[in-house]
Structure formats: C-alpha cells, structure tokens
Amino acid sequence: MLLILSKVIEYCKKHVVLPDGDSSSSSREELKAWDAEFMKTDQSTIFNLILAANFLNIKNLLDLGCQTVADMITENQWAFE
Amino acid sequence: MKMLPEECVANILSFTTPADTFSSASVSPVFRLAGDSDFVWEKFLPSGYSRLISTSTHRNFSSKKELYRCLCESVLIDNGRKIFKIEKLSGKITYVLSARDLSITWSDQRHYWSWSNRSDSRFSEAVQLIMTDWLEITGKIQTGALSPNTSYGAYLLMKVTERAYGLDLVPAETWVKVGNGGKKIHTSYLSCLDDKKQLMKRLFYGHREQRMAKKEPRVRGDGWMEIELGEFETGREGEEHDKEVVMSLTEVKGYQLKGGIVIDGIEVRPKR
Numbered sequence: 001m002l003l004i005l006s007k008v009i010e011y012c013k014k015h016v017v018l019p020d021g022d023s024s025s026s027s028r029e030e031l032k033a034w035d036a037e038f039m040k041t042d043q044s045t046i047f048n049l050i051l052a053a054n055f056l057n058i059k060n061l062l063d064l065g066c067q068t069v070a071d072m073i074t075e076n077q078w079a080f081e
Numbered sequence: 082m083k084m085l086p087e088e089c090v091a092n093i094l095s096f097t098t099p100a101d102t103f104s105s106a107s108v109s110p111v112f113r114l115a116g117d118s119d120f121v122w123e124k125f126l127p128s129g130y131s132r133l134i135s136t137s138t139h140r141n142f143s144s145k146k147e148l149y150r151c152l153c154e155s156v157l158i159d160n161g162r163k164i165f166k167i168e169k170l171s172g173k174i175t176y177v178l179s180a181r182d183l184s185i186t187w188s189d190q191r192h193y194w195s196w197s198n199r200s201d202s203r204f205s206e207a208v209q210l211i212m213t214d215w216l217e218i219t220g221k222i223q224t225g226a227l228s229p230n231t232s233y234g235a236y237l238l239m240k241v242t243e244r245a246y247g248l249d250l251v252p253a254e255t256w257v258k259v260g261n262g263g264k265k266i267h268t269s270y271l272s273c274l275d276d277k278k279q280l281m282k283r284l285f286y287g288h289r290e291q292r293m294a295k296k297e298p299r300v301r302g303d304g305w306m307e308i309e310l311g312e313f314e315t316g317r318e319g320e321e322h323d324k325e326v327v328m329s330l331t332e333v334k335g336y337q338l339k340g341g342i343v344i345d346g347i348e349v350r351p352k353r
Contacts (some may be wrong), residue, residue: 050089070096
C-alpha cells in the first residue's frame with residue numbers, strides 16, 4: 001500500500017495546478033506522454049491506483065486508470081484475473 | 082478485477098464501447114451490474130437525445146440502457162420527415178431523410194412526380210417519377226446532428242419500376258459538399274443494365290469495359306436499392322461549429338425523358 005500511496009503522490013505532484021491557473025511547467029503533450037509511462041505497470045498496481053483514486057476522489061487519476069483498463073479491454077489484451 | 086467496486090467498473094466500461102459493454106456482462110455479476118448502470122449508458126447515448134425523445138415518443142424509460150435499445154430501433158422524428166437510429170454496437174448515429182424532406186426539382190408538379198403512400202416505404206409517403214428530362218435531387222443535414230469523428234456515406238434510397246425508361250442511357254452525377262469545402266463528383270447509372278444490354282455494351286466497347294468503371298445501384302436487404310452519393314467526415318465534438326452537408330444527384334445532361342424511378346429518401350450512415 002505504501003508503494004501505491006507514493007505513486008499517487010507522484011501523480012499529484014506532476015499534475016499540480018498553480019494558483020494563477022496555469023498547469024505545471026510541462027505542456028499538455030508532455031503530460032500525456034508522462035501519464036502513458038506512469039501507467040506502464042502491472043495489473044494489480046493499476047487496480048490499486050484506481051481504488052486509491054476512487055477513495056481519495058482524485059478524478060483525473062481515476063479516469064486515467066479507467067481509460068487504461070478500457071483501452072486494454074477494447075484491444076482484447078486484458079486477461080481477467 | 083473482482084475487488085473493484087461497481088462504480089469503478091462502470092467508470093471503466095464508460096470508456097469502452099457499447100459492444101464491449103454488452104459482451105462483458107457475462108464476465109461477472111459486478112460487470113453485469115455495472116454494465117446495466119445509467120452512468121455507463123448516459124455516456125453512450127448521443128448528445129441531445131433528450132430533445133429527440135421528447136418530440137417522438139411519450140414512453141417512460143426505466144433506465145438509460147432501455148432508452149439506448151429503443152433508439153437502436155428506428156425512431157420517426159421531425160413530424161415524420163426523418164428517421165433517427167443508433168447502431169447498437171458502436172452507438173453511432175444514422176439518419177434517413179424522407180423524400181418529403183428532400184428538394185426534388187418539379188416534384189410539386191403532378192404530371193412529373195407522383196406522391197403516394199406505399200406499403201414498402203419507411204415513411205408515410207414516397208415519390209415516383211412519371212416523366213422528366215431534368216432530374217435533380219438534393220438533401221441537407223447538419224454535421225452537428227451526427228456522431229463526431231466519423232466517416233459517413235450518403236445513399237439515395239430508390240427503386241426502379243417495371244415500366245421505367247430512359248434511366249440507363251446517361252449516368253447521373255452525384256456529389257457531397259460539407260460547409261465551404263469542395264465537391265468531388267462521382268457518376269452512377271440510375272438502374273442496373275440487364276444482361277442483354279450488358280452484352281451489347283461489352284461487344285461495343287470490347288475489353289475496355291466502360292460500363293464496369295461506372296457505378297450502379299446496389300441492392301439492399303430491405304427490398305430497396307441505393308446509389309452512393311458520396312462520403313464525408315464529421316469533425317471532433319465541439320472543435321468546429323456545425324456545418325451544412327449538401328448531398329445531391331443530378332441527371333440533366335441527357336436530354337431524353339426518364340421515368341419510373343421511386344425515391345424513398347437519403348440515408349446518411351457511418352461507413353465501416
């Protein structure tokens with residue numbers, strides 16, 4: 001669980017929105033690429049990230065996790081455990 | 082996956098397709114429950130569906146999934162002038178414009194065109210050509226009414242009666258234009274040549290097979306034929322404002338009189 005929490009914090013730090021409304025230093029494309037890399041992990045970590053984001057009510061992370069699983073379902077890569 | 086709560090599974094399914102959601106119902110009870118939830122089907126329903134439903138039917142729907150299934154059957158809208166439908170597996174929108182909804186030159190003149198209630202029509206009336214030398218049929222639709230990010234084809238729904246004449250001499254021109262874009266003109270014959278005429282054409286043109294290069298009407302599964310008018314793409318949702326799509330078929334270059342073609346409307350459907 002400690003690993004998951006640290007990953008959630010890592011995500012939130014990357015996606016921080018500055019007080020003046022601008023997002024962090026990265027551009028949208030860079031963020032998308034970072035998100036894709038972030039999600040390249042094992043199934044159980046993805047599940048736990050979804051659970052954590054759901055519990056902590058972090059919509060962006062929840063949607064990212066769900067979209068990742070959805071993409072795998074659509075491409076028939078998901079082996080249900 | 083069974084440790085994920087239903088709302089998470091529903092969130093996941095909402096990012097897939099109606100096809101995936103239908104087939105995932107057999108995975109587990111959680112998937113089945115999530116796959117039935119309004120949250121998921123609200124995402125798959127086309128935007129603006131509530132306006133469509135309120136004008137066409139007064140049924141009460143117990144769930145968004147039931148409403149989705151209802152829209153997969155054809156729904157008459159706009160005072161019976163159009164048909165709206167969504168494809169079950171993809172959720173993409175199809176429209177059929179009735180003959181009344183089209184602009185057909187001289188169709189108000191009863192010596193040239195005859196309107197009638199036909200049992201084989203999908204609308205309350207279809208129109209049959211009695212006689213004209215100027216055949217011009219045009220339909221219009223807004224891209225905003227269709228599904229975004231989709232390749233669409235426009236098809237003229239028609240039939241040829243037994244006593245038709247003048248339809249297979251000169252091919253018609255068809256085109257589709259979106260907004261201020263250009264139009265690509267295609268040609269198609271209005272009827273299929275019978276075998277005898279096909280043989281004569283082949284003898285005349287030899288191996289050049291001129292006839293094969295031009296399109297002919299295609300037989301559909303519902304007893305009608307269709308002529309493809311052209312194709313177009315819809316843009317991303319919200320990215321560009323609504324554009325008008327104009328779809329047209331004209332046969333005005335041949336000076337011969339033509340008759341015996343029946344028009345049921347124009348179907349605008351996603352291309353595979």
